[in-house]
Amino acid sequence: STGLMKGKRGLVMGLANDKSIAWGIAKACADAGAEMAFSYQGEALKKRVEPLVASIGMSEIIECDVGSEESMDAVFARLKEIWGSIDFLVHAIGFSDKNELRGRYVETSRQNFLMSMDISVYSFTAVCQRAAAMMNPGGSLLTLTYYGAEKVMPHYNVMGLCKAALECSVKYIAEDLGKDGIRVNAISAGPIKTLAASGIGDFRYIMRWNELNSPLRRNVTQEEVGKAALYLLSDLGSGTTGECLHVDAGYHVVGMKAIDAPDI
Numbered sequence: 001s002t003g004l005m006k007g008k009r010g011l012v013m014g015l016a017n018d019k020s021i022a023w024g025i026a027k028a029c030a031d032a033g034a035e036m037a038f039s040y041q042g043e044a045l046k047k048r049v050e051p052l053v054a055s056i057g058m059s060e061i062i063e064c065d066v067g068s069e070e071s072m073d074a075v076f077a078r079l080k081e082i083w084g085s086i087d088f089l090v091h092a093i094g095f096s097d098k099n100e101l102r103g104r105y106v107e108t109s110r111q112n113f114l115m116s117m118d119i120s121v122y123s124f125t126a127v128c129q130r131a132a133a134m135m136n137p138g139g140s141l142l143t144l145t146y147y148g149a150e151k152v153m154p155h156y157n158v159m160g161l162c163k164a165a166l167e168c169s170v171k172y173i174a175e176d177l178g179k180d181g182i183r184v185n186a187i188s189a190g191p192i193k194t195l196a197a198s199g200i201g202d203f204r205y206i207m208r209w210n211e212l213n214s215p216l217r218r219n220v221t222q223e224e225v226g227k228a229a230l231y232l233l234s235d236l237g238s239g240t241t242g243e244c245l246h247v248d249a250g251y252h253v254v255g256m257k258a259i260d261a262p263d264i
């Protein structure tokens with residue numbers, strides 16, 4: 001343990017199972033000495049989340065549907081009750097109807113567009129409002145995004161628009177909360193096989209493409225996202241806010257791979 005997060009308390013939102021990016025981040029923070037509470041969505045996930053949280057020596061788990069203001073209020077009221085203040089927050093939540101995460105973006109329905117924006121974008125602003133109100137100076141807020149915000153990726157569709165809006169909200173919130181010494185950042189993770197990712201069309205092909213075409217010639221792991229999160233959430237990242245840090249084996253810098261590359 002590095003002790004980097006010793007004395008820091010935070011909320012991790014979006015833990016579904018041991019493949020979740022939230023889990024990679026939680027493990028890295030636990031190793032560094034953080035104390036954490038976890039929110040999960042729906043009773044069905046509780047029995048999966050409970051033993052995971054116990055395995056890193058924590059126990060505070062709270063139900064939260066980010067589509068509901070009351071549900072979010074209840075989570076922060078609980079944190080206020082047990083801790084009084086918090087030092088960090090991880091938002092690892094996104095959702096869209098998987099029938100619209102395949103085929104053409106142009107077919108997107110109004111209903112799914114608004115729902116995806118609500119759950120995947122507005123929810124970060126909503127938790128930042130509540131977290132900032134009880135955050136210590138030096139506080140850090142983190143969300144997860146994807147390259148589909150920047151360039152067209154097959155099947156990412158409405159989630160690409162959601163991530164573009166999410167990345168922009170990181171910049172606006174960074175400005176708003178910077179005066180209070182609170183930092184706000186995003187990690188743009190390369191493709192990782194998780195529950196949410198399995199809803200995206202041809203996801204195996206996207207992973208393979210990334211593996212063949214990224215500078216590191218491989219995919220990233222949830223542990224690597226966890227290590228980058230540790231930088232942004234701890235005092236190592238004290239000079240960084242409004243940033244979107246790519247943890248994608250370098251994929252985002254490649255325009256085209258050279259024809260003489262040995263592995264095409």
Ligand code: NAD
Nearest residue numbers: 014016020021041065066092093094144191192194195196
């Ligand atoms: P995951 O399925 O493990 O996590 C997604 C989480 O969102 C789940 O815990 C789910 O319960 C939660 N969620 C969905 N709707 C919710 C709601 N209404 N209220 C509360 N929680 C809700 O998958 P993941 O890949 O770990 O996703 C975490 C984040 O990482 C997402 O924002 C995703 O877009 C992002 N991301 C994932 C990848 C990837 O390849 N897996 C790449 C880049 C970014």
